[in-house]
Each structure stands twice: as structure tokens, then as C-alpha cells.
Amino acid sequence: MVSSVDRSEIAFFDLETTIPTRPEQPYAILEFGSILVCPKKLIELESFETLVRPHDLSLISASSVRANGITADAVVSAPTFSDIADRVYDILHGRVWAGHNILRFDCVRLREAYAQINRSPPEPKGTIDSLALLTQRFGRRAGDMKMASLAAYFGLGQQSHRSLDDVRMNFEVVKHCATVLFLESANPGEQIPIPIPSNEAMVEDSSSTTQSDAFTPQTEFLPSNEVSMASITVSSSSSVSPYFHGSHKIQILHRDIPLQIRCDSMRIRFGLSTKYLDHAGRPRLSFVVDANSSNLCDLLNTCDNITKRFMDSDRNSEWRPLVSRKPGFFDSPTIRLHLRTEDGDGSGWMTEIYKKESSSLSSLSIPQLVTSSRYDVAELDWLFRPGGFVDAYLCLDPYNYQQNAGIRLVAKKLVVHY
Template identity: 75%
Template sequence: MVSTADRSEIAFFDLETTIPTRPGQSYAILEFGSILVCPKKLIELESYNTLVRPHDLSFLSPNFVRANGITADAVVSAPTFSEIADRVYDILNGRVWAGHNILRFDCVRLREAYAQINRPPPEPKGTIDSLALLTQRFGRRAGDMKMATLAAYFGLGRQSHRSLDDVRMNFEVVKHCATVLFLVISQVFSIIISLFYIQFHSNILLIQESANPVEQIPIPVESVYLPPESIPSNEAMVEDSSSTTLSDAFNKQSEFITSTEISRPSITVSVAPFLHGSQRIQILHRDIPLQIRCDAMRIRFGLSTKFLDHAGRPRLSFVVDLNSSDLCDLLDACDNIAKRFVDSDSNHEWRPVVSRKPGFYDSPTIRLHLRTIAGDSSGWMTEIYHKQSSSSSSSSSSLSAQQLVYSNYDVIELDALFRPGSFVDAYFSLDPYNYPQNAGIRLVAKKLIVHY
């Protein structure tokens, strides 16, 4: 007999159950399906699948037919759970368990089933819940992260809601997600190398300029990557002209300009191929990522904590009134340009960057998003400053403002700062996104100066 310590295979499994229709009614297992996977080669080694007759046949009505095709007649003639309990125990006990939403559903139902027959349940060596794992690591690229949505995202067909088919689909989804994350990590390494290349050659250029100010040697660049924080977003990598030096391109990435300084004919969109036919979109102004400064914007609604990031922390944003018709027209123009690059045959809902609700808002509004540190560290990447309202002018805001430092995610403290009716000078970038259900442009605040 193989000891549990030697059971290195990963057991992907899935249960199909009845759905309680009255208070106090429990779930009943109707089907169990599993595959054993080699963790080194990521191949299926063996499979097991069976329908299960519930211990209480009252769960099944004469006309009972599940949407997945499991009929009452098929279930009635199937073995009971007590008859398959030994086989299920042998498959699962001492192995790593894997499945989609198994921690909240399948594992609970399995323990209930063993308790009903007075048997100890199998115990896992570890668990891999692909719903929790992919939500944390893969993000919201695939919408609601349901198995059907993930399968559609990767072109794996429709979910059948049959145990063995769903298990195999789950396995394929995990492999596809792992491939995407591997490629993203590869891009991050490329970015780090590029930034080292930029810094190294910029230093050489500075030395050459100091040694011989007459003879300057510009360093051409094929392409310049954005900083690493842009990777989790939908920002595209920027292709610069060959006449731009690396040091120039690096410095220009930090420029913020007002709407009156922007030439509309100079706004372009850079589109780079991404994964599985998708594209990364970057809005440029004169071949530089467009970043905008707008002063004295009135806060309409304070911080929103409705949405969470991959680590379960709130994604903070707030709404401001658009106090400039030029900026309003500019953002509309950027909307129209970016929208053309979304597949025309897709089911995306385009969400305009400028919100207009007649009869409710007395002016157009935009939503500004705060940036947070990528990964598991706590902290805000958006620079936040406090400025007395009596300061001479908004143009000198950065000189008279005091930077605030937040070492953790104290939403209450920040919420008190962003009071409706107060004013803020905003420095923000345009971050196009393209998800299966919706697309649009997200305005990401790099720096905020809050008036008080």
C-alpha cells in the first residue's frame, strides 16, 4: 500500500449536487468526477466518474431533470455514496486537492456526505482552490472568474456542468492561466532589464556630456517599456521613434500637461499584440504617453470601496466635477479614438470616461482611481498632498503643499481627506482596459493635491 506521504499526484475533483428547495433541506451528491494529475509533467494519469443515488429519494421528483442532463432515472439506478465512499477516499486521501470553489462548496459537501454514513472523511495534503488562486493571481482579466467565463475567455468551449468534463476544463483553465502569468512575469523581467539599460546608458551619456559638452552622442532606442507598475493594468508598451534618446524618452514619461497644451491631431493610439489575440492600448500625445494635469477640481463623491483588488483590498476611487469644457471634449475624443480598437464583434459594454446623467448631476463628472502598491505590500502609490486653500495660486500647488504619507490601507483616514465639496489638483494618466464584459478608459491618479 502506498503511503500518503508518497502520493504526489494532484487530485482535481468536482461534485454535482441537488439544490435545496426548502428551508432545512440539505444538498445531495448526484455525481463525483476526478482526475489524477502528475505535478511534474502536468498530464492526466487516470480518471474516475460516477453518478450517485442520494440517500433520500424524496430529493428527486418524477419530473426531475437537471440542466446538465442528469435525469432522475439515471440517478436512481446509480450506486449510493456509501458504495463509492472507499473509492473516493482512496482517490483523495493524502493528496493535494484541486478544483474550482472547492473550499466553500465541494469540500463541505464531501464532509457532509461522509458524516451521513458515519465515516471519517479523506484529508488533503494541501488544497488548490482555483477560484481563490486565480482571482488573486490572475486578476479580473476574465470577468466574474466563473468556470464558464474562464473557459470562454480561453476558447475552451462551453461548460457542461458534468463532473468529469468540468474537472478536465478546470485543469485546462489552470494551465492556460499559468501560461499567461508566466508570460507576464517574462515581460516584467524584460522591463526591469530595459530600465537597467536605460539607467546604464543614461549614466554613460551624462559622463560623455560632462567630459565633452560639444560632442554629445545620442543613443537611439527601438522601444521603451513603461515602468513595471503598468503591467497589471492594460497600458501598452510604448514604441518611441528612433531619433529619441533613451534619456529623453525616460524623462518625458513623467510629463503632465493641461488640456489647453494638448494638440488634438497629435493624439494617437499605440496598439501592441498581447495574449490570445488581445491587444494592449496606450493613448499617446506626440508619441509620449498622455498624462494630464487639471487644477481645482471639485470633489462630487468621496472615496468608493465597492471593488476589491487581487488581494482583497479595496480599489479606491472618487468622483470629481469636470470644470473645464476643453478637458471634457479632450476626454471624449480619447474615448472615441480608443473605442475604435475594441473588437466590433465583441460583447463589450463601452463605459464612457465622462459621466453625464441629466437631472442628477449638474455637470459632467469623471472618476479618479488611486494607485496601490503591486503585490502583497500595503501602501499607496498615488502621491497625496495637503494644501491650504489660501495659497496664492494652483499653479504653485506643489511648492506650498505638504505631502502626506500613509504606511497602510487606512481607508477611514483617507476618506476624511476626500470630502465632497472640497477641491483637488489632479495629475493623472489614461489607462485603457478591455475586459470580456466591459471596456473603457480608467483615469489613474499619479499625484493629488487636496485643498483644505
């Protein structure tokens, strides 16, 4: 047992929580796991892990169980957070805290938990958020920089989404990244090749992809004027969608292939909005552009009509059309584009965003990748200025959720002209 007087160790920690299903619903801690690490020898000195019983077991939704496997039955006999508050305080207070995405999530949830029991939270003497640190120092060579992607990149196995396992995986990832960066510092200008394990769940190694390869336009995205209206159909599959009631997810097809469209030089009418929340209570980013051609409007209206007829059995939901025509602005239709969000641990957005100089008229100009995941609204707000232009690569995602139905235009890629 490490002496509580010694505060030199680094405290790696992780929380597993419920996933709110409504904006007003709070998070509840379901599990706490931590290790104390010697900063000089980089060895684990002590560990602690416990399940936590929330004050309301009904907060453990199906989404929560899918995310971490922790059921109400598993925690019914576990201690409450109040029961473990002293131990957690002793582990964390006055030490350097470390973890993946802890600044935006774990630290916030921890403070909320102490506030709920009217206790002062522990305070760190420093923080190491490995998501921010490794994104800055290690780059995007491991893809989206999620813990699962980093672990797969180094062949460390699959993420379990359980606190102590994830903490130890985080520690190993940091050590591996530090080793690579140290070796690269001895060979300036060279990137150390990492053997990629054979793993179907692995993300593609982005370090072997050139900038031009990363943005080769895909033939699966059709320009709106190349879509045959007569070839658009709708089908359902058995996969469950959190945005669709029932056991079937609706797909819009074009010649039996999921319809995806490319729209170039769309003028931004209104910048990023955070007004709407997803099923986990996180802001769902979107922005409004002008529908820049009658052909595009006709295509979207056709998709609306076909999908609405397919879903017409549920008459309790209000249909929201893709193309918006405000009173007095009938000749200025707009459409809303959504940034793609994660359905798993819910830690960020997944739309790939590039920027391209507006002054460059050459088709050979290569857009530069801005980000592909996990970003703050403030980091992107400057890109989506009203009056600016974007090229959008869109998929069509029908939804029927909380008595609202329609189709979301979800951007897989965006090229922002600046």
C-alpha cells in the first residue's frame, strides 16, 4: 500500500458511467478504477477498482449496458459513491491525474458526483489528458485516436470498456507512444514503422496514407445530377438504430446500394448549431447551407416522399422535410447538414473535415485534413462562417424518434473553402 503522504505518483483513473437517454438526465458513475504509477520507473505501484451503485438504478439504460456491460443486477449490492468517496479522494487528491479524455469527461463527472453528496472534490496538482497530449504529439497516425484505435495500432488487444482494464491499457499506450517518439527524436524526419497486427477490428493505419490518398474522391458518392430518381428505393434491415423506433433501420438505396451524394460549393447560411442533443445528451452539431440547385431539391424531395410513404404506418410522428422553405423566402431553400457522431462511448464527432484555399481553382489542389474525430465546437466554429462554401459528402439517415421523423443529411466528409 502506497503511503498517503507520498503524492509523487501519477494517478491514472477511469470512470464507467450511465449514458443519459434524455437531455435533462444526469450521468451516474457505475465503476471507478485507478492505478498509481511511479513516474521514475514507470511501474504500477497500486490499483483500486470498484463497482458503484447509483441512487437510481433506472438510470442504467440499454445504451449504458451496450457501452460497458454493467447491468443493474451487477451493481445492486455495490457501494454507493458516498461509500467510496473517501478512498477516491485519498487516491487522487494532490497527485498528477492521467487518463484518456479525462478533462472533458471523467473530471467533470467526478466533480458532479462529489457535488451530489455535498463534498469538496479532490484536486490534482497537474493533469495529463492522453487524448489531447497524444493527438498533439503523436498525430493522427493511429486514426481517430480513440483508446481502442491506439491499442489496436500497437497490438495491445481490444478495449474492454471496464475501468481498471482501460486504465492499464491507457498506461501501456502512453508508454508505447513515448517510446516511438523517443526513437523518432533520435532520427529526425523519420517515422518509426509499427507492425500492424492482423485484427478485423483494427482501424486503418493512417501513417501509411499520403495526404492525396486520404482524400481521393470515392465513387460511392454520386453528384445529385447523376442520381436516377426512378432508381431510388427504401428498404429496412434488422440492425437496431437509437434514432429509430422498432427493430428495423430504414435505408435509402440507389440501384440497391445505399445512396450517398456529393454536393460541391454549398454556401453556408448559418454556422454551427449546438441547439439539438443526441440520445446521450451531447450537442449534435449541424449547420445550414443553401440548396444550390433545383436538381438537388428535386432529389431530396423525392427521397422524402418515398421514405415517408414507407414509414406511413406510424402516423404519430411529424415528418420534417429535408428542404426548408421559410415564409417569404420560397426561392431561397436551405438544408441542414449534420456532423457524424459516435454511437459507442460518445466522446466526440467523426466527420472528416478538410480545408482548401478558396483562391485555388486548380482541381489538383489537395485539401488539408483538419481533423477526423474528437474536437471541440470552438475549434471548428471559425471554419463554418456564414457566406463561406463547403463541398459535402453526405449519407442519408432516416429517423423516427420522439414523435419526429424525417431524414438527416449526415456529412462523412466536408471540404471547407477558406
